[in-house]
Amino acid sequence: MNSIVRFCNVTKTFGKLVVLDSVNLDIAEGEKVAVIGASGSGKSTLLRTLMTLETVNGGEIEVEGEPLWHMRRNDKVVSADEAHLRRMRTKIGMVFQQFNLFPHMTALRNVYDPVMTVLGIGKEKAIERAVELLTMVGLEDKLNAFPAQLSGGQQQRVAIARALAMRPRIMLFDEITSALDPELVGEVLNVIRKLAHEHDLTMIIVTHEMRFAREIADRVVFLDGGRIAEQGEPSQLFENPLNERTRVFLRSVLEAR
């Protein structure tokens, strides 16, 4: 299988705390993977190491066959420098739980500024792309609004448009509905649903929304204590979990509803 992303024995520690324990995970191009697990199981960290927001203490992550955190220099393998990381980063996009929109920019500018500044695309074309994407997420009438004037759901949709505008091959979603009021969750999930069905994007989605994960994921990965306890097709994992811990987790999540 030609994996577009491959985690090879990835270990991440914060001081004495082991958050990721030799994780191995292959993700195929165009695959939609849902990552579930309890708080502290390492789900967000997994995403963040791929997005280069956290370093890895052991192992390596390969993106399109190339190592992320190491590189070749003069026939030797060394730690990746900033230029290498920046090159790899262009392939990956991320949407955050707290949206992290730039408060001093309008919705439109939030989306076109990175395109213009980082990708070097001319302002007019950048704005065109931004309008297209904001329309796709249903915010064509909020182009000139500032984040403070938008609801949580709207802000998150702008954040999705912003990440997509950079045309990444791989999109990461880090619990993007967890900070939203319940009635706003639906509009965001709809956008993700649309993305999943209409695009060939590789998507890794960390979520608590089990029904949603079941609906759109090709594969569900259950993380427990920094390790992959179980993974498989949604119907199999949710209905007939093989692992006892998976069963316990699913029961606690479903009971809480």
Added chain:
Amino acid sequence: MPFDWDFAKSILPRLAEASIITVQATVCAFAVAAVLGLMLAIGRRSQYREIRFPIIGFVEVIRSTPLLIQLYFLFFVLPHVGVTLPPFTSGVIGLGLHYSTYTSEVYRAGIESVPKGQWEAALALNYSRYHMFRRVILPQAIPPVIPALGNYLISMFKDTPLLAAITVMELMHTANVIASERFLYVEPMTLVGLIFLGVSVISVFFLRYLERRLAR
């Protein structure tokens, strides 16, 4: 108090002229402090120890030692290594350098108050370090600290009399010269005090107004 109003009126023109020098010195020094302070604040966050440590050392030393000594240093020591600057320039550089250590702390506070998520979003979007600061971080960090910068502008204005020690003919020095001409100290000194007080009170009002407008 024996105050000779006629004498006071007669020296106002000379004092007014000298005030211009004072204002020029303040503005130029503030420009130095504002720009250099920002560079120091950003440099302090550098990942390279070779940049961070010298900056921290520099800031600590300049902040903890008298401005007067630093002015003497610039004015008396530099000529010995071949650099002779006119008094006004030395004064502006000295004053600006001294206060850049204060403004750098102000900028630092502003930068640190920007939420961590902003840095992460900018990194995820692959902004270069330069663009990260210019388009995302600084536009959020600087507006809240402008009142604090304004306070330092006023402080610098009040410190300009020190430039007299390196022969800059600013307001205080001029008053001193006038006074020693006829040994009449009361009027010049009092007038200078009132001028400083007046400017200070006006600027404080202006600053409060600015604060209120920025808080919108």
Added chain:
Amino acid sequence: MSVIYEARYILLDGMLVTIKITILSAIVVYFMAFIAGLAAISRFRVVRVMALLYTEFFRGVSLLVQLFWLFFVLPFLGINLQPLVTAIIGFGLCLGAYGAEIVRGAILAVPRGQIEAAIALNFTRFQRMRKVILPQAIQAMLPPFGNLTIELLKATALVSLITIQDLTFRAHTLTLTTMRTIEVFTVVLVVYFVLAMCISLAFKWLERRAGVGMERGVIR
């Protein structure tokens, strides 16, 4: 550098003068700070206004201008003071105004609930201030007062301009006689820096002592 070594007693003398002025002025500064700071939150409007005028006036006029005014003008009004006394009064009044703002701010920062609890327990105004407000406010006051004291140390260099033979004065005259400006001024910079660090350490020690048993929000 041998020049410095030979002149060490001159510089040492100057340093002692600097330290003396700093300590004496500091006493006046803290005194004025508390008087004016407490006055600024008095329930009597007249007292509050007087405190406000004091702080606005003495913070508004440049310190050096104040020193010069006191030094040159007072004799004309028949008041003849030693330069040292003039300096201490000047520093005390001017920096005391800044100190007053620190005191006022710290007292106002004490949570309202504390005052209400004290009232409910029937403390008198005086007891309230002494037993509840001030102990908590002092902790908040220490860091800014530390900074202010270092400012005072730096300000003492100005007395060299009104003929007091402090460290800066000695340094200046030394450079005129020996022409070894680099060594002299560098050494003097180092001395001031060390003195400033001492003040810093002293205040950090005070902050730790004041914080005993009053850790906010730390559950052990």
